[in-house]
Amino acid sequence: MSTIEQAVVRVHVYSVDPENVAEFLKARATVIDTIRAAHPGLVATRLVHLEDGTYSDTWQWSSMQAMAAAFPMAQSPEAAAAWALATTSSALNGELVEER
Template sequence: MTAVRSHRYSVADADLEEFLARRRSLVTAIRKGHPGLTRVALIRLDDGTYTDTWYWERAEQLAAALAAISTFAEAPPAMALTKDATAQNGRVVDEH
């Protein structure tokens, strides 16, 4: 069953391009070590915040990547450009 990790945060408009570059670098690094990451989607909401959802083949792969997050040097620089970050894990129960 597909597992997801969904983040919500804000990014200053002036930092957006740099954030996107850092985020792409982080996604690439995580995919190298954790091939279960199938898709990522960053959505700007009407209130100016973002949801960033990462899709995994299985919950175990998500858990392994989270356990290894401190080994990814790309994570702190990317997240340094965010503010008011929250995260939740879940599983897809219906998809069309």
């Protein structure tokens, strides 16, 4: 199985108050850098501001094991600072089936 077939994603959907967006983006970048330094299985992230005002934040991992290994970092002070700026959040995990 190729790497792309084994890749998994975690999709977060949340809101961020407009006055907090700049701070959130900085905090999110810190979280991503911190996780990548410890867990190279984080392949890519993509943040999309949707027309309804929410954000879709997709994190692609090389495998479910890589994603699971990084989960404890979601409780780090850096992550807590970033996610404290987000509201109405939800998350789903999935396996990447095809990318073109």
